[in-house]
Amino acid sequence: xxxxxxxxxxxxxxxxxxxxxxxxxxxxxxxxxxxxxxxxxxxxxxxxxxxxxxxxxxxxxxxxxxxxxxxxxxxxxxxxxxxxxxxxxxxxxxxxxxxxxxxxxxxxxxxxxxxxxxxxxxxxxxxxxxxxxxxxxxxxxxxxxxxxxxxxxxxxxxxxxxxxxxxxxxxxxxxxxxxxxxxxxxxxxxxxxxxxxxxxxxxxxxxxxxxxxxxxxxxxxxxxxxxxxxxxxxxxxxxxxxxxxxxxxxxxxxxxxxxxxxxxxxxxxxxxxxxxxxxxxxxxxxxxxxxxxxxxxxxxxxxxxxxxxxxxxxxxxxxxxxxxxxxxxxxxxxxxxxxxxxxxxxxxxxxxxxxxxxxxxxxxxxxxxxxxxxxxxxxxxxxxxxxxxxxxxxxxxxxxxxxxxxxxxxxxxxxxxxxxxxxxxxxxxxxxxxxxxxxxxxxxxxxxxxxxxxxxxxxxxxxxxxxxxxxxxxxx
Numbered sequence: 016x017x018x019x020x021x022x023x024x025x026x027x028x029x030x031x032x033x034x035x036x037x038x039x040x041x042x043x044x045x046x047x048x049x050x051x052x053x054x055x056x057x058x059x060x061x062x063x064x065x066x067x068x069x070x071x072x073x074x075x076x077x078x079x080x081x082x083x084x085x086x087x088x089x090x091x092x093x094x095x096x097x098x099x100x101x102x103x104x105x106x107x108x109x110x111x112x113x114x115x116x117x118x119x120x121x122x123x124x125x126x127x128x129x130x131x132x133x134x135x136x137x138x139x140x141x142x143x144x145x146x147x148x149x150x151x152x153x154x155x156x157x158x159x160x161x162x163x164x165x166x167x168x169x170x171x172x173x174x175x176x177x178x179x180x181x182x183x184x185x186x187x188x189x190x191x192x193x194x195x196x197x198x199x200x201x202x203x204x205x206x207x208x209x210x211x212x213x214x215x216x217x218x219x220x221x222x223x224x225x226x227x228x229x230x231x232x233x234x235x236x237x238x239x240x241x242x243x244x245x246x247x248x249x250x251x252x253x254x255x256x257x258x259x260x261x262x263x264x265x266x267x268x269x270x271x272x273x274x275x276x277x278x279x280x281x282x283x284x285x286x287x288x289x290x291x292x293x294x295x296x297x298x299x300x301x302x303x304x305x306x307x308x309x310x311x312x313x314x315x316x317x318x319x320x321x322x323x324x325x326x327x328x329x330x331x332x333x334x335x336x337x338x339x340x341x342x343x344x345x346x347x348x349x350x351x352x353x354x355x356x357x358x359x360x361x362x363x364x365x366x367x368x369x370x371x372x373x374x375x376x377x378x379x380x381x382x383x384x385x386x387x388x389x390x391x392x393x394x395x396x397x398x399x400x401x402x403x404x405x406x407x408x409x410x411x412x413x414x415x416x417x418x419x420x421x422x423x424x425x426x427x428x429x430x431x432x433x434x435x436x437x438x439x440x441x442x443x444x445x446x447x448x449x450x451x452x453x454x455x456x457x458x459x460x461x462x463x464x465x466x467x468x469x470x471x472x473x474x475x476x477x478x479x480x481x482x483x484x485x486x487x488x489x490x491x
Contacts, residue, residue, distance in 0.1 A: 017057045019370035023399055026052045026365060030443045034459050041459065045357035045443065046087070052364040053083045060369040067372055086367070087360050094359025094446060098152065099352050102450070104315035105156030106348030108272045109454075110340045111322035113247055115329040116262070117269035118164035119255045124266055125161075131169055138162065139179040139227055143219060146187030149280050150194065152450050153311060154184040157273045157318070159454050166241040167249075167256045173241045175234035177455045178469055182226035185470055186477075189403065189434040190215030194284075196407045196437065200430040203411040210490075214427050215434065221480045222435070222473040229472050233465045242456045245347045264329050272322035276314035283309025351453040355446045362401035362444045370399045385422070386432045386485060389414050390478045393436030401444030403437040410436065425490035428481050435477030438470040 026048045033044035058079045065075035078086070112118040129137045138158065145154045158180045166173035188194050192201060192208055192215070201211045243249045255263075263269070282305045308314065327337055389410055397406035410433045422429075441448045442463065452462040 017055065017060070019060070019368040019373045019399075022052055022055045022368045023365060023370060025055060026361065026444070030361065034443065041354050041443070041449070042357050045354070045361045049087050049090075049357070049361040049364045050083065052361065052368065053086055056364070056368045061367050063372065064367050064369050067369075087364065090360040090363030091356045093363070094356040095352060097359075098355055098446065098450070100312045101152065101156065101315050102352050102355065103345060103348045104312075104319040105153075105454075106344035106351070107319040107341055108157065108315070108322045109160035109247070110344035110347075111319070111326040111337075112160045112269070112272055113164065113252060113255070114340050115264055115269075115322070115326040116255045116258060117264050117272065117322070117325050117329075118160045119252075119258070120260075120263040120266055120269040121161055121273075122164045122168065123260065123263075125165070126168070134165060134169060135172065135175050135179045135230070136227070138165075138176050139183045139223055139230075142180045142183030143187045143223055144183075145277060146184035147191045147194070147216075149277055149284075150311065151181075151184045151188040152447060153276070153280070153315070154188075155180055155451060155454065156315075157276070158184075160247070162455075163241060163247045164252060164256070167252045171238060172234060174237060174239040174457075174465060175230050177451070177457070178230035178233060178465060179227065181451055181466060182223050182230060182469060182473060185438065186219045186222050186226070186473055187215075189407075189437050190219045190431065190477075196404055197430075197434060199404075199408060200411055200433060203408075204414075204426050204430045204433075206425075206427050206430050210425075210427050211430060214431055218431055218435070218477050218480050218484075222477045225476045226469055226473045229469055233469070237461065237465060239457065239461055239465075244456050245343050247456075264325050268325045268328075271325065272318045275321050276311075276318035279305065279309040279314040279317065280311055281309075351450065354453060355449045358401070358444060358449045359446045362446070365400040365444060366402070366405060370396075385414065386424075386428055386482055387478065389429050389432040390436035390474075393433045394439035394474065397437050398440045398442070401442075401446070403445075403447075406437045407433055423489055423491070424485040427490065428485040431481050432478060435474045435481065438474035438477070440471050441467050 029048040029051055030044050033039040033047065034041055061079040062075045065078045066072065070078070125134055125137050142154050142158060159177070162173065162176040162180060165176055169176070189196050192198050192212055197211055197215060200206065201208050241249065286302050286305060308317065323337055323340070326340060393406045393410040396409045397403055411430070414429055414433070443459070448462060448466070451457070451466050452459060457466070
């Protein structure tokens with residue numbers, strides 16, 4: 016009754032059954048599942064989980080003695096702390112870019128360079144390169160308004176554009192430093208950062224190519240339209256699409272809400288990864304300023320200010336336009352924050368069952384076929400508790416001892432396998448699932464039929480690519 020896998024099954028039934036069959040609001044279903052999972056989790060499992068996270072025995076017992084509602088609220092609040100400002104600012108950026116015509120201006124520039132036929136490939140490659148220095152969710156926040164504006168021109172291609180964004184950003188974020196997951200892997204597995212960057216980049220190119228093929232097929236099979244919504248009314252997007260170029264903001268002003276946060280975040284990540292603290296006072300001060308402004312919350316706030324300024328000047332300085340944009344964006348973003356935070360709370364309650372440690376104990380001492388083993392351990396942990404980062408940390412902790420063992424191939428391949436395994440299988444216990452689902456206006460069923468298989472297929476293709484490369488180019 017208290018086995019972590021049984022508790023996981025109970026939570027899955029409540030979430031999936033409640034949303035798809037019972038038509039429950041996702042926020043209610045996720046909180047209900049978190050409540051049941053927390054209630055079913057035994058005291059000892061919570062203590063063991065906390066001790067495994069490095070907490071003292073007193074802190075571990077205090078967590079286990081904490082009321083269920085308080086534990087859920089704490090996990091809910093932690094998730095809001097991570098994504099609340101980001102989603103709110105991203106919603107303002109998206110709404111402002113649509114209202115000012117900035118998104119339409121960028122779309123016309125992309126079409127001028129690539130043509131309509133290659134526009135989805137531009138979204139795929141663009142999100143992949145942006146996903147190297149920037150978090151997946153940030154890339155998605157910034158590109159989704161462009162997808163909505165582009166979909167007005169490319170009929171029957173909205174799902175394709177959404178999947179192209181997620182495919183590129185998701186794979187780069189797990190495979191190529193300096194994003195946190197790969198940085199943790201190279202430290203734990205003793206992999207040179209340059210080698211991880213090149214290897215992750217090459218594996219990523221193969222996986223997104225296959226992801227693009229799947230996206231084309233999924234778009235033909237599932238004709239999902241661009242839907243009317245508070246943050247992106249179809250009539251508003253259509254009217255902007257019909258405007259002349261002289262009535263739209265300049266390309267520089269249109270790009271500023273995207274380039275400012277991306278540039279600052281990338282600069283901060285680059286300095287942290289490749290440069291030690293500067294000796295010269297002026298240079299050190301510059302680095303500190305970039306670190307301060309490049310913190311993701313701060314960077315998105317600056318991007319939102321740039322988007323609002325563009326809207327302010329484009330609408331002849333009508334304050335009502337800015338006020339309406341912010342109001343609509345926060346109304347829409349607030350719902351997304353609630354659902355995403357509930358998903359984070361559900362995932363946190365699953366983690367407290369000790370399911371990661373249970374998987375670790377099952378696989379202890381099993382060292383045959385290490386590359387696929389690393390992949391499937393990571394995939395199992397990811398699917399069970401929702402967090403790709405936790406899955407990568409768990410798998411690398413299990414297999415880190417192998418990095419110094421006598422292998423027939425470089426430990427780089429173990430790290431890449433863990434990174435690809437973290438893509439399987441995104442569903443309702445993953446906050447990223449809800450971000451993609453709600454910000455793109457896909458239903459839960461549509462996301463499970465398209466977004467979840469997309470990442471799963473790319474992860475499996477990544478594994479096959481790594482196995483082949485380890486055989487042909489062992490690097491030892």
